[in-house]
Amino acid sequence: xxxxxxxxxxxDDEGNEQxxxxxxxxxxxxxxxxxxxxxxxxxxxxxxxxIQIYASSFTPxxxxxxxxxxxxxxxxxxxxxxxxxxxxEEEEEK
Numbered sequence: 001x002x003x004x005x006x007x008x009x010x011x012d013d014e015g016n017e018q019x020x021x022x023x024x025x026x027x028x029x030x031x032x033x034x035x036x037x038x039x040x041x042x043x044x045x046x047x048x049x050x051i052q053i054y055a056s057s058f059t060p061x062x063x064x065x066x067x068x069x070x071x072x073x074x075x076x077x078x079x080x081x082x083x084x085x086x087x088x089e090e091e092e093e094k
Contacts, residue, residue, distance in 0.1 A: 033057045
């Protein structure tokens with residue numbers, strides 16, 4: 001997976017492929033990793049008007065494009081902060 005791509009194909013544990021749209025990517029100096037936030041193409045909003053967003057870490061330039069799971073609560077906290085800031089900025093632009 002490369003920075004700047006609009007879509008990725010995610011393969012679940014059962015081998016099923018799911019086309020996903022990338023919301024954004026970012027790098028964390030604190031964890032020395034790159035992250036991608038994404039959601040399935042065609043995902044429907046829940047009763048609150050929200051779509052479930054997924055997050056994974058990745059290695060930029062990795063030919064195989066392997067996504068890695070988020071490993072710690074500290075990483076999840078940092079990702080939530082970045083996502084909240086992104087969503088707040090998006091809301092301001094509207």
